[in-house]
Every structure is written in C-alpha cells, then in structure tokens.
Amino acid sequence: MDDNKQFNDLYAFLQVAKLGSFTQAATVLNVQPSALSHRINDLEKRLKVKxxxxxxxxxxxxxxxQQLLDRTAPMFAVIQQELSALSDYTEKMSGKIRINCPERPAFEFIYPKIKLFLVDNPEVKIEVFINNLFIDIIAERFDFGVRSGEDVPQDMVAVQISNENLMALVASPHxxxxxxxxxxxxxxxxxxCxxxxxxxxxxxxxxxxxxxGQLxxxxxxxxxxxxSQALIKQAVLDGLGITWLxxxxxxxxxxxxxxxxxxPQLAISxxxxxxxxxxxxxxxxxxIALIEKLRWQNRNSI
Incomplete structure (x- = not known):
C-alpha cells in the first residue's frame, strides 16, 4: 500500500468530515468534487469500512x-503546528544555537556578545559548551565551533572573532x-610555574x-x-607562581x-x-545575525 497515498487520502477525508461537504472540501484541497469523491471511495475500500x-x-x-476523525484530527493539527514552527527558521529570530568553545574565548569573545544579542532577540536559545579539546562539531551536533585559526579544519567556513593572540608572561608583585x-x-x-x-x-x-627574531x-x-585558565589566573594572582597566558x-x-x-618585548603572537x-x-x-555580532570588525559594537 502506498503510504503517501494513504496519508493524503486520510487528510482529504478529514477535510470532508470537518466541513460536511465535498464541494467545500474540494475547494480547500484545490481538486474537483468528483475526484475527491473517488479518493474517499478508494480509502473506504482499502480500509474495508464505510x-x-x-x-x-x-x-x-x-x-x-467519527472515531477516525476524533483520533486523527489532533495528530494532523500537531503536524501542522510543527510545520508552521519551521517558519521560525526562515522568518523569525528564534530557534536554538549550539556552540562548542574553549574556555578563554567563551569568556572573552562569546559571552560578552551573546548577553547583548539575547536582550535584542529573547526568543533565541543559545547553548555554549566549554571544551578545550578538539571535537567533530558535526558528529556532536553543534552549529558552531571556536578555535585558533591554525586549528580550524580546512573544509570549514571560518569567521574571525578576535585579534591576534598576544601571549603574556606574568607573576604577582608578591x-x-x-x-x-x-x-x-x-x-x-x-x-x-x-x-x-x-x-x-x-x-x-x-x-x-x-x-x-627567532622562536x-x-x-x-x-x-x-x-x-582551567580561570584557575591559573587566580593562582598567579595568589602568588603561587609564574604563568604564560x-x-x-x-x-x-x-x-x-x-x-x-x-x-614583554619577547612576547609571541x-x-x-x-x-x-x-x-x-x-x-x-x-x-546569521549571531555570526555578524561575533565577527571581529564588530568588536566596538558590543
């Protein structure tokens, strides 16, 4: 049995049953009343019930x-709602965005931008997972990843979100x-250290x-x-040693x-x-809007 035909004929039946008219249902479905009648006849024959x-x-x-109408009409209503909800992905600033990111850029480059982005776009949901290891963002179902330019896979689109990473050797005065x-x-x-x-x-x-001039x-x-770089920073502030951040x-x-x-004159970038x-x-x-918000040339707009 053709599942698509079964599904389509069931939807046609629902329209006739709800409207109580082949003519009106045919108008909604954009078919001829006679063709619609044949479809319902075929459905009844396949189901072996009037x-x-x-x-x-x-x-x-x-x-x-009536039993079929009562049980299936809500299902079709839910399907219609879900299909309508998909328009959010093409028309509205909504939906969920998942980002995989190391600790430092999450704090320094991602969070400062998204906290303001969410104020302007309250229907958007953002998930940021801090991970200092390399992962496959496709396999793990992330929308975006964040890495240093030299670590981004060549088959990915890369959008710069920071300046060059200048390093600093630091210690507390104490x-x-x-x-x-x-x-x-x-x-x-x-x-x-x-x-x-x-x-x-x-x-x-x-x-x-x-x-x-040499490395x-x-x-x-x-x-x-x-x-955790946050703990390293705290430890160096507490005078426990020297660090390179x-x-x-x-x-x-x-x-x-x-x-x-x-x-500082020896710092590498x-x-x-x-x-x-x-x-x-x-x-x-x-x-798209979040990408533009995070893009490095927009850094003064946060």
Whole structure:
C-alpha cells in the first residue's frame, strides 16, 4: 500500500468530515468534487469500512468515520503546528544555537556578545559548551565551533572573532618580591610555574617566545597544573607562581598592578580565534545575525 497515498487520502477525508461537504472540501484541497469523491471511495475500500454517510444534501460521518476523525484530527493539527514552527527558521529570530568553545574565548569573545544579542532577540536559545579539546562539531551536533585559526579544519567556513593572540608572561608583585625578578628566559627554569593542561597527558609546559627574531622554546617546571585558565589566573594572582597566558586574559590585572608583565618585548603572537561551521550548513536568521555580532570588525559594537 502506498503510504503517501494513504496519508493524503486520510487528510482529504478529514477535510470532508470537518466541513460536511465535498464541494467545500474540494475547494480547500484545490481538486474537483468528483475526484475527491473517488479518493474517499478508494480509502473506504482499502480500509474495508464505510466512513461517510452521503445524501444529496449533506455528508456526515459514520460511527467508524467519527472515531477516525476524533483520533486523527489532533495528530494532523500537531503536524501542522510543527510545520508552521519551521517558519521560525526562515522568518523569525528564534530557534536554538549550539556552540562548542574553549574556555578563554567563551569568556572573552562569546559571552560578552551573546548577553547583548539575547536582550535584542529573547526568543533565541543559545547553548555554549566549554571544551578545550578538539571535537567533530558535526558528529556532536553543534552549529558552531571556536578555535585558533591554525586549528580550524580546512573544509570549514571560518569567521574571525578576535585579534591576534598576544601571549603574556606574568607573576604577582608578591611572588617576584619573594623569588626574584626575571631578566632572562633561562631563569624561568628556576621558578615555580603554573601550567595549563588540555588533557591529563598533554600539558602546555613548553612556552614560546620571540628572541632576536627567532622562536625560543623554554621547557618549564610543572609546579601547578590546571585545565582551567580561570584557575591559573587566580593562582598567579595568589602568588603561587609564574604563568604564560593570553594577554587579553590578564591585561586588566596588569594595568591594575595586581600582576607584572615579564619580558614583554619577547612576547609571541598566535593567529586570531575563529568561529567555524560546515560550508553547506543551513543557517537560520538568528545564526546569521549571531555570526555578524561575533565577527571581529564588530568588536566596538558590543
């Protein structure tokens, strides 16, 4: 049995039963009354039950027809509501947006923009999942991912959402008073260092600098390890050691005198952060608007 035909004929029956007229139902369905009558006859034959009582003046449901009407009409109503709801994805600023993002850009680049975006678009739902590991955003059903430019897969569309990532070597004034100032990179190996960890095995304990135009990598001790940059920042503020973080994460503390920038002339910069998504991804109006909100050239509009 053709399921599509069964479904279509059932919908035709509902229109006739609700309107009590083949003529009116035919107008709604944009078919001829005679063609509609044949469809109902075919449906009754397939179901082996009479659904409608017909006279020259009226049409009414049989007991079986009324039961079918009562049970299926609400289902079709729900289907119609769901189909109508899909228009939200093409006409309204609504729907859900899921973003997978590392911790720092989530705090520094994503949240400051989305908190204002949601004020203007209250029907949009946004989910931000902080994850410092690389994942397949398609397999995990995320709309967007956020990564450094050098880490974005080549088959993705990438939208810049930050400036270049300048790094900063910092410590608290109290720590430097206690353990001494650092005037050369080699001295780092003599100090307590607070290290970021992506996983239990992968720690960022090789810090990079630009010295005399050359890349210089220094392997530091892992005196304190966190997989959260927020905890690393707190630990360095508490004087527990020296750390190496993106400058945007600690600039305000440096300006306030709570942290000291060490050897800033040797700081290295990495590529900007990017929002990325598949090339063939269907984007709702809300997604398009959020992309533009996050785009780096709009940074002064937050």
């Amino acid at each position: 659904l409608l009582n017909r006279t020259t003046r009226s049409v009414s449901t049989t007991e079986a027809g 720590y430097l008073d206690q353990f001494g100032k650092i005037e050369h990179l080699k001295q780092l190996t003599e100090h307590r 607070i290290v970021f960890s992506f996983t239990a095995e992968y720690r960022l304990s090789e810090w990079e600098f630009i010295e005399q 210089n990598k220094i392997r530091v001790s892992e005196n304190l390890v966190f997989n 993106p400058a945007t994460t600690v600039n305000s503390e440096i300006q306030a005198g709570k942290l000291v920038s060490i050897l 990495y590529p900007p952060m990017y929002l990325y998504y598949p090339q063939n991804k269907h984007k709702t109006p809300a997604m």
